Amino acid sequence: MTRYAMVVDLDRCQGCRACVEACKVENNTPSAVFWMYVFRLEEGEFPDTKMTFLPRPCQHCNNAPCVKVCPVGARFKREDGLVLTDFARCIGCRYCEVACPYGVNYFNWRGPEDAWAPYGIPFDDADLAAVTGGAVPAYKNPDHDLLHGPEQRLTSGSGHYKGVMEKCTFCVHRVEQGLMPACVDTCPVGALKFGDVEDEQSPISTFLRNHEHFQLLEELGTDPSVHYVGGTPPRSDAREIERPLTGV
Amino acid sequence: MATQDIMSRSLPQGVGRWSRGWLAFMTASSVGLVIGIIGWWMEHDQGMVATGMRDLGSMGGATWGLYISMVVYLVGVSFAGITVAALIRLFDLEQLKGVARMAEVLTVVALLLGAAAIVVDLGQPLRALVNLFRYARPQSPFFGTFSLVVSGYLFASLVYLYLTSRPDAARLARIPSRLQTLYRWWAAGYQDTADQRVRDRRTTFWLALAILPLLIVAHSSLGFVFGLQVGRPGWFGTLQAPAFVVLAGVSGVGHLIVLAAILRKVVGQEHRIGLDAFAWLGRFLMLLLFVYTYFVVVEVFTTIYQPTVAEQQISEAILTGRYAWIFWVSIAALVIPAVILAQMALTKRWRIGWLVALGISVNVGAIGKRYLIVIPSETHGQLMPYGVGSYSPSLVEYAVVLGLFSLGALLIGGFMKLFPIVEMEEENS
Amino acid sequence: MSRRGIISVGMIVAGLGLMVYAYFAGAAPWCATGVACSNPRLEWSPAIFVLGVLLAFSSALYYEVSNGPKE
Numbered sequence: 001m002t003r004y005a006m007v008v009d010l011d012r013c014q015g016c017r018a019c020v021e022a023c024k025v026e027n028n029t030p031s032a033v034f035w036m037y038v039f040r041l042e043e044g045e046f047p048d049t050k051m052t053f054l055p056r057p058c059q060h061c062n063n064a065p066c067v068k069v070c071p072v073g074a075r076f077k078r079e080d081g082l083v084l085t086d087f088a089r090c091i092g093c094r095y096c097e098v099a100c101p102y103g104v105n106y107f108n109w110r111g112p113e114d115a116w117a118p119y120g121i122p123f124d125d126a127d128l129a130a131v132t133g134g135a136v137p138a139y140k141n142p143d144h145d146l147l148h149g150p151e152q153r154l155t156s157g158s159g160h161y162k163g164v165m166e167k168c169t170f171c172v173h174r175v176e177q178g179l180m181p182a183c184v185d186t187c188p189v190g191a192l193k194f195g196d197v198e199d200e201q202s203p204i205s206t207f208l209r210n211h212e213h214f215q216l217l218e219e220l221g222t223d224p225s226v227h228y229v230g231g232t233p234p235r236s237d238a239r240e241i242e243r244p245l246t247g248v
Numbered sequence: 249m250a251t252q253d254i255m256s257r258s259l260p261q262g263v264g265r266w267s268r269g270w271l272a273f274m275t276a277s278s279v280g281l282v283i284g285i286i287g288w289w290m291e292h293d294q295g296m297v298a299t300g301m302r303d304l305g306s307m308g309g310a311t312w313g314l315y316i317s318m319v320v321y322l323v324g325v326s327f328a329g330i331t332v333a334a335l336i337r338l339f340d341l342e343q344l345k346g347v348a349r350m351a352e353v354l355t356v357v358a359l360l361l362g363a364a365a366i367v368v369d370l371g372q373p374l375r376a377l378v379n380l381f382r383y384a385r386p387q388s389p390f391f392g393t394f395s396l397v398v399s400g401y402l403f404a405s406l407v408y409l410y411l412t413s414r415p416d417a418a419r420l421a422r423i424p425s426r427l428q429t430l431y432r433w434w435a436a437g438y439q440d441t442a443d444q445r446v447r448d449r450r451t452t453f454w455l456a457l458a459i460l461p462l463l464i465v466a467h468s469s470l471g472f473v474f475g476l477q478v479g480r481p482g483w484f485g486t487l488q489a490p491a492f493v494v495l496a497g498v499s500g501v502g503h504l505i506v507l508a509a510i511l512r513k514v515v516g517q518e519h520r521i522g523l524d525a526f527a528w529l530g531r532f533l534m535l536l537l538f539v540y541t542y543f544v545v546v547e548v549f550t551t552i553y554q555p556t557v558a559e560q561q562i563s564e565a566i567l568t569g570r571y572a573w574i575f576w577v578s579i580a581a582l583v584i585p586a587v588i589l590a591q592m593a594l595t596k597r598w599r600i601g602w603l604v605a606l607g608i609s610v611n612v613g614a615i616g617k618r619y620l621i622v623i624p625s626e627t628h629g630q631l632m633p634y635g636v637g638s639y640s641p642s643l644v645e646y647a648v649v650l651g652l653f654s655l656g657a658l659l660i661g662g663f664m665k666l667f668p669i670v671e672m673e674e675e676n677s
Numbered sequence: 678m679s680r681r682g683i684i685s686v687g688m689i690v691a692g693l694g695l696m697v698y699a700y701f702a703g704a705a706p707w708c709a710t711g712v713a714c715s716n717p718r719l720e721w722s723p724a725i726f727v728l729g730v731l732l733a734f735s736s737a738l739y740y741e742v743s744n745g746p747k748e
Contacts, residue, residue, distance in 0.1 A: 032307050041633055056632065064709060065479055071390035072376075072383040073705055073715030086715075091379055092296075092371020094311045095390060101479030101631045103305025107371065109297035151712045162295045163371025217631055220478050236557040238633040246308045248297055383716065384723035385705040395723055400730035407734050411741050436742045448741070455737050 003081040003225075004170060005197040006184070007204055007213070008055050010231030012191035015040060015053035019183035019192060023057075026171060026182035028140050029158045031118035032245045033106040035168035036183045041238040051241070054234060055192070057183065058083065058104040058168035059216065059224030066096035066105065075165070076151075081225050082170050084148075084155040092163040101217050102224075104167050109248045111162030118247050143173040170194070197225075259420060261515035261668040264427050269514075270661065277657040284651010287644045288368055296371055300642040310626035310639035314619070315369035318649055321499060321618045322362035323397060323470055324492070325611075327463060328500020329355025330405050332529075333412075334456035337449070344528055346520035346670050347508045352409040353669065354503060357659045359402045361652050366393075368648050389476060392469030401466045404459050412452055414438040415445075416672050427666070434667075467493045474621065481558040482625030491543045497536040498582070499614035505529050505607035507660075509600050517670040527598045530606075534589035537610065541583055561636075562629035571624050578616030581609045685740040692733025699726035 015038060023029070023036035039054040060083045066075050067083060074090035077083045085096075097105035110117065121128070144157025149172070156173035158166050171181035179185070184192040195204030213227040216234075259265070291298045302309025329351040336344045367373045384391050417434035420427070438444065468489040474480075475488030505526065512521040551563040566575050585606040592598050627637035663669065678686070703722030708714040717723070 033303075034306050037306050039633060054633075062710065065477065067709045067714070069388045069390070069477075070715070071385060071388040071394070072379045073385050073717075074379075076712055076715035077710050079711055089375075089379060089383065090372065091376035093369070093376070093390065094371070095388070095473075097303065097311045098626065099477050099479055103303075103630060103632055103634060105305075106303050106307070107311060108295065109302070110295040114294075149712075165371075220631075234633050240633060240635045243308065243635055244306050246302070246306075248302060248307070381724040381727070382721050383705070385715070385717075386700055387705065387707045387709070387714075391704075391723070395726050395730070399727040400734075403731050404734045407738055411737060414741070451737055451741050455734075458734075 001079060001198055002196045003198045004060075004175065004194065005081065005204060005208075005225040005227060006057065006060075006170070006181075007193040007207060007227050007229055009191045009193070009229050010052065010054070012189045012230070013038070013053045013055055014189060014191075016188065018186050018188055019055060022182040022186035023168070026141065026174075027157045027169070028144070028160075029106070029166075030108070030110065030115050030160055030248070032248050033158070033166070034244060035104070035106070035158075035166070037104075037244070039234070039240055040242045041234055042241050043235045043238045052231065052234075052238075055183075056102065056104065056216075057226060058170070059102055059222065059226045060168075060170060062223035062225060063221055065099040065101070065222060069095045069099045071095065078149060078151070082172055082175070084153070084169055084172060085165055085167060086153040086155060087159055087161050087164050087166070088154045090161075090164040092165065094165065096165055101220055101222065106166055108158075108160055108162050108164050108166065110160070112160040115160040141173070146173070148172050148176060259423060259425050259427070260672060261517060261664070261670060263420075263665060263668055264425055266665070270665070274658060274661050277654045277661065280650050280654025281658060282651075283647050284649075284654060287647030287651060291368070291644050291648065292373075298642065298644045300640050300645060302637075302639070304626045304637055305630065305632070305634050308627075308635060308637040310623050310637060312369075312622050312626065313639055314641040314645045314649060315365055317615070317618045317622045318652065319362050319365040319369070320470060320492070320621065321615050322358050322365055322652075323393075323467070324496030324614065324618070325500045325503050326355045326358035326362060326401070326405075327467055327493070327496035328502075328504055329353070329358065330401075330408065330459055330463060331497065332501070332504060332532075333408065334460055337452045337456045341528065343522065343524040346512070346517065346522075347504060347525055347529075349409070349413065349671050350507055350511055350669050351504055352405060352412065353660060353663055354500070354507060355405045356402065356409060357656050358500075358503075359398065359405065360659070361656050363398045363402070364655065365649075365652055366398075368652075389469055389473040392466065393473060396462065396469060397466040401459075401462055404455070404462060408452070408455055408459065411448070411455070412671075413667065415440060415448070416668055419672060420668075430666070464493060467496050479631060480625045481556060481629045481631065482562040483621075487543060487547055488621075491540070491547070494536055494540045494543060495614055495617060498533065498540055499611050501529055501533045501536060502607040502610040502614070505533065505603050506611075509604045509607075511664070511669055515664065515668070515670060520670050520673070523598055523600070526600055526603050527596075530589050530598055530603055531593055533606075533610065534586060534593055537582060537586035537589065541586060544579065544582075558629040558631055562624050565624050565628045565636075566620060571620060574616050574620055578613040578620065581613030581616065585609050585613075681740060681743055685736040688736035688739060689733050692729045692731070692736070695729030695732060696726055697729075699723065699729060 017038055019036050020038055029035055037056045041052050043050045060081055064077055064083050067077050072089055072091055074086045075096050094107055147153055148155050156169050180194050184194045193204050195202045197205050211229045213229045214233055215224045301311055301313045304311050332351040333348045336348045370376050380394050414435050417431045418438040418440055421431035421435050471489030471492035474483040475485055477483045508521050512518050551559050565571050623639055627639055699722040703719040705717045706714055
């Protein structure tokens, strides 16, 4: 039985945010929605400060609070470890969002008609259309209209489905084809790794055996599938130095 | 009195008759409802972006806001109605018989509004109406809220309201009026015999006995919605469920006092709802307020003695920071009435005017406390190092909430013109 | 017990039965790993649960309203 996990190497992460961009392009997420998010944190008091970057995808917890609280079973955990959202069943109550300790959930506050409004891009502009060859709006991977997995549910990509929840899917539509998630594939320094931890010979299993690793918020008992190597969990005085775009 | 009205062959308590004041009231409420519908339409059309809510965490907002605060508040108000009605039957509290029906009506209306408040908060409300009945999972605390609270509790209260209204319907059915057929149908063959009354008492007694545990479970499950979330330090805890039940009682009894004071004047039934009724309600409210104050003290003390970093952030925001004004105003609105009620109880001088003011005050305090339950734990106290968030309700949210309260006013106003809101006296007591 | 009483108690028992069945056997199981945890074992079980609650409380209605002249 496969069980997927991700490893984040904090010694390698340099805060370029290529993973954040790749996720956004691959999954077509709306403004201010960051399925993959990278904290830029400062700890300590000047002059003894330390700056770190902390990539935060969905943790795909093995004891996921979001799965427990979903009233209609739209949020579910697959046997292969992926925690996914069925966009066709979700009723938009946002309970998964308040239950998640990691803050990885995003709600579709707008519908597809004006999903691009916050970016302020005039897609009907003639000059723009000439440059993009008429691709309006940004290209959407047709895989996102498919049903995935043995359960055959609508679970990949952001469809900008108004009033429905979404979050990182570990790129289920890519993983099913034997590809890596977009963030893992794009990282220029190999800080992200992904694979099957049930297979003891897989690169990720070997890596985890050879390196000390921790999980975020371990004490909560959520048992995440994302393991962090090469650093320490954020201290309680850690604070964000940069805030992302928040306008929806 | 009832006997006189029947002898004079006109429906009592203004039933079936419109007055100018009533028309003005209903018109104003209709305007409020229309505003609410417009607001809800905007939210449905544009998406929930029309509200002030935003994702918590990286988006720096609060994803449950005014609507969820109102859900908790309204379901809380519904508590008292049926509790008082049940207590009246269970303990044969003669002095309160006059408020029993308006208490039951209050429960039904508050539950309907609470359910409506959930619906307006959903991103896909129409889908929810199907999916909740098709797929709902018992492991989610929302299952209890939806299946027990909205369906079970509401239906049980409707049954209760109906069964206790049959005797009055039978009396009214004897008066020729436009509504006579309705009352015959409503009474459903009720015969006012001594035997029937004994059976009535027995049924309503057992029904009350069945409803009371149901409502404890229902309100606790609403507390569990928050209390079981380990990811939200301000919510996680064992006190949520009991505190919910107690504050529910406070807001409900407060509402009932205000309603009783207004309606007894409006329908001319001051003799049915006397000072001793208000004294009982006042004492009940006082006890609930004492218990709730105790809960607040325990909660505040626990969160400031040796808090985790996250809890400290939340309690600082509530006690001295951004939310402090809401907190202290709400505390004052709850504690000062408790003191005044104690003074009234000790001196045995109950003044209805004061009680109405206190009833309004405790509801203001309850709304404030419900708001503080929901929002600060979303904007502050994140377990991951996100920055502090912010939330303030948008005009659309205020409009929808206005619509909800207007709907409640219309339902109560409509009911009292169809049926006496104060129980008619038994002719042969 | 009168016939009416028997039917009323029957309604309560049936209602409770529906509730117990729907909650413990029909609705989604109490677990969080695996697709089966997100689907009810019998679809519309929550509706059955609600019907059970309605049936149980309707027993009071039946008991009260069905007073035949012989009673």
